[in-house]
Amino acid sequence: MATGGGAGEDVPGGGEFYLRYYVGHKGKFGHEFLEFEFRPDGKLRYANNSNYKNDTMIRKEVFVSPSVLREARRIIQESEIMKEDDNNWPEPDRVGRQELEIVMGNEHISFTTSKIGSLVDVQTSKDPEGLRIFYYLVQDLKCFVFSLINLHFKIKPIQS
Amino acid sequence: MAAAAEDVEFVDYDRDEEEEEDAMDEDDRGGGRGGRALPVPHIVSQGVMRSRGRLLGRSTSVLASNRDRFDSLADAGNPGHGPQRSIEGWILLVSGVKEDAEEDDLYNTFSDFGHVKDLHLNLGRRTGYAKGYALVEYESFEEAQTAIKAMNGTQLLTRTVYVDWAFSRGPIQKLTSTRPLHRRSRTPPRRLAALTC
Numbered sequence: 001m002a003t004g005g006g007a008g009e010d011v012p013g014g015g016e017f018y019l020r021y022y023v024g025h026k027g028k029f030g031h032e033f034l035e036f037e038f039r040p041d042g043k044l045r046y047a048n049n050s051n052y053k054n055d056t057m058i059r060k061e062v063f064v065s066p067s068v069l070r071e072a073r074r075i076i077q078e079s080e081i082m083k084e085d086d087n088n089w090p091e092p093d094r095v096g097r098q099e100l101e102i103v104m105g106n107e108h109i110s111f112t113t114s115k116i117g118s119l120v121d122v123q124t125s126k127d128p129e130g131l132r133i134f135y136y137l138v139q140d141l142k143c144f145v146f147s148l149i150n151l152h153f154k155i156k157p158i159q160s
Numbered sequence: 161m162a163a164a165a166e167d168v169e170f171v172d173y174d175r176d177e178e179e180e181e182d183a184m185d186e187d188d189r190g191g192g193r194g195g196r197a198l199p200v201p202h203i204v205s206q207g208v209m210r211s212r213g214r215l216l217g218r219s220t221s222v223l224a225s226n227r228d229r230f231d232s233l234a235d236a237g238n239p240g241h242g243p244q245r246s247i248e249g250w251i252l253l254v255s256g257v258k259e260d261a262e263e264d265d266l267y268n269t270f271s272d273f274g275h276v277k278d279l280h281l282n283l284g285r286r287t288g289y290a291k292g293y294a295l296v297e298y299e300s301f302e303e304a305q306t307a308i309k310a311m312n313g314t315q316l317l318t319r320t321v322y323v324d325w326a327f328s329r330g331p332i333q334k335l336t337s338t339r340p341l342h343r344r345s346r347t348p349p350r351r352l353a354a355l356t357c
Binding site: 020022033035036037040041042043045047058059060061062063064065066067068069070071074075085086087099101106107108109110111112136139140143144147148150151152153154 | 210211212213214215216217218221222223228229230231232233234243244246247248251253255278280282284285286291292293295297322324325326327328329330331332
């Protein structure tokens with residue numbers, strides 16, 4: 001592969017792969033969240049619940065091609081998130097919670113932390129290097145998924 | 161509404177620290193047991209050797225639900241194989257895009273095969289340069305297919321790009337993937353079965 005990345009798990013479409021991301025909070029408008037996942041069979045699921053102005057929950061699903069899964073893997077691999085640990089990241093709090101769960105090759109990470117407002121939150125945390133990787137990876141993944149959902153369904157996902 | 165039920169399902173984060181330490185110790189000892197905690201239970205992760213994270217075994221996801229209806233454009237009675245049409249056309253994924261590529265480069269190149277209805281060239285949030293992929297929309301199947309045939313594996317700005325359909329009508333068939341099975345001959349059969357179910 002062009003990335004020149006790691007070992008056997010780099011085989012296109014090979015090995016196990018699962019990705020899930022959640023961000024949300026409970027507040028004045030109930031439980032508001034955004035969540036998406038890629039399953040190993042290519043199913044991409046997306047849910048977005050905002051109760052603001054009585055919005056209803058959006059639930060979408062579509063099968064993506066092996067190429068799309070491969071691209072998601074590449075983005076994750078290049079981020080090196082699989083080497084990180086969430087031990088010293090801020091705990092989820094009233095403001096919100098993020099979850100990132102990935103199975104790739106023979107590794108499984110299941111991280112959680114608070115919402116991150118900006119890089120200032122990253123810098124002042126106990127693990128700025130790890131949290132920065134998470135911070136940028138999450139944005140890159142959201143960007144990828146929003147484009148896929150937006151192009152396929154012609155809806156504009158809400159940045160949460 | 162399902163909202164009430166979800167609230168109950170969600171993990172209480174006000175638990176004390178000690179409980180979390182216990183959970184992590186277990187995962188360290190268990191070597192692959194973290195796989196069980198996945199919201200999608202059929203991903204049997206017997207191959208998972210390392211599990212890490214404070215959330216292991218504690219996540220619940222609305223996406224795991226088989227009860228809730230997820231909207232899809234798929235022809236319900238006819239999943240099958242092959243590319244899936246999107247609501248307004250056909251979407252291609254271009255991968256291997258050079259980081260200093262610009263929208264114009266992609267637009268000009270892919271306009272050779274038909275009218276490019278929409279184009280996303282997303283930027284890496286850290287670098288501000290192209291992340292390495294683009295999504296291209298054509299109106300017709302023929303335009304999109306021509307673009308794949310002409311562009312897949314060719315050079316774009318000195319980098320080899322790969323062009324493929326973004327969406328499929330059905331699940332990926334693991335056993336018929338391009339991956340040569342003999343290279344992983346030590347894989348126990350039960351694991352293969354788990355991957356394809």
